[in-house]
Amino acid sequence: MIDEFGEKLQAFQAFRKSDSEATESILSALGAQDDVDRDIVLELSARRPLGHPELFPEAHALAVRSLEVLDRNGARGVHVGGLGPLGPIAAFGIQQVTHLIVRSYQSSVADSMLRLYERREANAARDDPDRMLLMRARMHMERITPGFKRSVLGVPAFLLGGAVVSGAVRVLQLLISSALSSLASKIIATVVLGLLIAALAWVVLRGAAVARRRIHLTTDGPLEGLWKAIGRCGSPPKDPSRIIALIAIVLALIPWVLIPVGLLLGWTTG
Numbered sequence: 001m002i003d004e005f006g007e008k009l010q011a012f013q014a015f016r017k018s019d020s021e022a023t024e025s026i027l028s029a030l031g032a033q034d035d036v037d038r039d040i041v042l043e044l045s046a047r048r049p050l051g052h053p054e055l056f057p058e059a060h061a062l063a064v065r066s067l068e069v070l071d072r073n074g075a076r077g078v079h080v081g082g083l084g085p086l087g088p089i090a091a092f093g094i095q096q097v098t099h100l101i102v103r104s105y106q107s108s109v110a111d112s113m114l115r116l117y118e119r120r121e122a123n124a125a126r127d128d129p130d131r132m133l134l135m136r137a138r139m140h141m142e143r144i145t146p147g148f149k150r151s152v153l154g155v156p157a158f159l160l161g162g163a164v165v166s167g168a169v170r171v172l173q174l175l176i177s178s179a180l181s182s183l184a185s186k187i188i189a190t191v192v193l194g195l196l197i198a199a200l201a202w203v204v205l206r207g208a209a210v211a212r213r214r215i216h217l218t219t220d221g222p223l224e225g226l227w228k229a230i231g232r233c234g235s236p237p238k239d240p241s242r243i244i245a246l247i248a249i250v251l252a253l254i255p256w257v258l259i260p261v262g263l264l265l266g267w268t269t270g
Helices: 002-015 018-031 035-045 056-073 083-124 129-148 157-179 183-230 240-270
Strands: none
Touching: 018 035, 056 083, 056 129, 056 183, 083 129, 083 183, 083 240, 183 240
């Protein structure tokens, strides 16, 4: 059974560039029905641990270097202009969002590199020269990966919980209590809450944009080169900045619903 399956994979590799009919016949015999199935067969049939072993050491070194540079500079020096005294506060919030995205991403990349090296090393033949290259790279990643798993927040957790969260709770309590007293306070509380949500959405969106730009500048190229050097291993992990930006956009739309509804309720119940 194993020999038969291996022969089909070898035949697929032999014919996939020269005989489309034979290739389709082999894919059908293996049970492949769509593009994903075809990719699965293609990856299974590529038995070499490294697609380009001559490029792998340099690609690995550059990828690790890019993670080091991103770790040091990913959330550094965020500036916001045009907001007057609110500028430093906005910059701090943007920096925290950027910090969270960068730390989450570099942890994911380090884990992905380590898993990929471990698996390729495991399926390499004992006498394959590529196995030694992968072993060295895997040992590197085992040593440095814990260093990329520090807290995703740029401030100590007790400060965040004690100052920011408790302060936000007090503000919300004040808004809620005042909203029950009069029509004017209901309107003011609704508008203030809507503006706070809009401001939060803006901070998250700016933080996601800064993180995406710096990740693209630092790691996109080196990781793409590493994945190509390894070969037949999919794509490098994506950072969560786009998803977070989408959440921020949805969050920014809330005030456009919240404020009119709140004003309407204030008028009808006032």
